[in-house]
Amino acid sequence: xxETIAFYLFSVLSIGxxxxxxxxxxxxxxxxxxxxxxxxxxxxFFLLGADFLGVVQLIVYVGAVMALYSFAMMFFDMTRDIKxxxxxxxxxxxxxxxxxxxxxxIFAAPIHSNEVAALYPIHEGMGNAQDVGIVLFTKYLVxxxxxxxxxxxxxxxxxxxxxxxxxxxxxxxxxxxDILIQKDTK
Amino acid sequence: xxxxxxxxxxSALIFSIGLxxxxxxxxxxxxxxxxxxxxxxxxxxxxxxxxxxxDLTGQMFAFFIIAIAASEVAVGLGLLIxxxxxxxxxxxxxxxxxxx
Numbered sequence: 001x002x003e004t005i006a007f008y009l010f011s012v013l014s015i016g017x018x019x020x021x022x023x024x025x026x027x028x029x030x031x032x033x034x035x036x037x038x039x040x041x042x043x044x045f046f047l048l049g050a051d052f053l054g055v056v057q058l059i060v061y062v063g064a065v066m067a068l069y070s071f072a073m074m075f076f077d078m079t080r081d082i083k084x085x086x087x088x089x090x091x092x093x094x095x096x097x098x099x100x101x102x103x104x105x106i107f108a109a110p111i112h113s114n115e116v117a118a119l120y121p122i123h124e125g126m127g128n129a130q131d132v133g134i135v136l137f138t139k140y141l142v143x144x145x146x147x148x149x150x151x152x153x154x155x156x157x158x159x160x161x162x163x164x165x166x167x168x169x170x171x172x173x174x175x176x177x178d179i180l181i182q183k184d185t186k
Numbered sequence: 187x188x189x190x191x192x193x194x195x196x197s198a199l200i201f202s203i204g205l206x207x208x209x210x211x212x213x214x215x216x217x218x219x220x221x222x223x224x225x226x227x228x229x230x231x232x233x234x235x236x237x238x239x240x241d242l243t244g245q246m247f248a249f250f251i252i253a254i255a256a257s258e259v260a261v262g263l264g265l266l267i268x269x270x271x272x273x274x275x276x277x278x279x280x281x282x283x284x285x286x
Contacts, residue, residue, distance in 0.1 A: 003188060004187070004188055007188045007192065011196040011199075014196075014200065015196070015199055015200060015203065018200055018203045018204070018223050019203055021207070021219050021220075021223060022203055022204070022206060022207035022210070022211075022216075022219070022220055022223065023207075027213075027215060027216070030216060030219055031219070034219050034222060034223070037223070037226070038222075038226060041226050041229070041230060044193075044230050044233065044234075045229075045230075045233050048193075048233045048234055048236070048237040049237055050233045050236065050237065050245050050248075052245075053229075053233055053245050053248055053249065056249065056252060057229070057252065060252050060255075060256055061222075061226075061252070061255075064256060065222070065255065065256060065259050068259055068260065068263060069218075069259070069263070072263045072266065072267065075267050075270060076215065076266075076270055076276060083277075089210075092206060092209045092210050093206055095209060096202050096205040096206035096209055097202055097206075099202075099205060100198055100201050100202035100205055101198070101202075103198070103201065104194065104198045107231070108194060118239055118240050118241035119241055119243050120241060120242040120243055120246075121240050121241060121242070122236075122240050122241070122242055131242060132242065132245060132246075132249075135242045135246060136246060136249070140246050143246075143250060147250055147253040147254075150253065150254070150257050151253060151256065151257050153257070154256070154257030154258075154260040154261050155257075155260060157260065157261045157264060158260035158261055158263065158264045159264075160264070161261070161264025161265060161267065161268055162263070162264040162267045162268075164268070
């Protein structure tokens with residue numbers, strides 16, 4: 001019973017919050033609703049018994065990714081509302097709905113055939129973190145290490161891309177200031 | 187009683203919200219947000235399938251999706267900062283200098 005209530009509460013709230021993310025003109029509203037929607041999605045994971053995945057979702061998405069977005073927000077001028085030239089709304093909604101429906105059909109077709117057998121079954125007596133750890137460090141060890149290398153590459157790329165010319169100010173146009181100063185001195 | 191179909195329908199709804207965002211938005215930062223929404227919806231579907239089929243593979247793939255999303259954000263935000271430094275805008279119509 002409480003699972004049903006929680007499921008409907010989480011789904012309604014997360015769909016509403018993600019709609020705000022997609023439709024809002026203000027970047028700060030969009031980012032805040034995206035962060036709270038991700039918290040609700042970790043609630044889904046806890047409902048599904050994937051405790052470790054929920055904790056990782058909270059730490060990585062809500063903690064790291066949203067903090068990265070909010071720090072990157074300092075580089076952009078985001079106090080104004082975004083002006084966008086929008087294309088035809090009805091056509092966009094129709095296209096989005098149709099392709100999502102097609103994706104659902106593609107993914108649901110093999111799942112609902114009854115030939116799916118559990119490759120790495122969930123053990124009843126163990127906690128979710130132990131179960132995940134055993135499978136991750138035996139069967140998925142190579143993808144795990146490759147993901148670690150990918151994260152290292154991404155970290156170096158982020159530092160190099162964002163760190164260039166960090167001593168120059170973005171908001172104050174120093175070149176025009178120099179020209180003004182030169183004019184004043186003349 | 188909540189079945190797998192409920193979770194898949196919610197995941198499809200959130201995915202279509204993200205897809206509408208990708209099609210509708212013209213600002214690059216908002217496109218990133220819409221991409222995050224789509225990745226999260228896929229994670230819900232993986233976790234639900236993993237629970238109802240009693241199989242851990244779905245959760246493993248969800249972990250790798252989270253790792254990919256984190257590195258995508260790190261590289262993408264670096265590129266966005268470079269674009270903003272060079273052009274002063276993140277609007278896709280303002281960035282199209284090929285006039286195609």
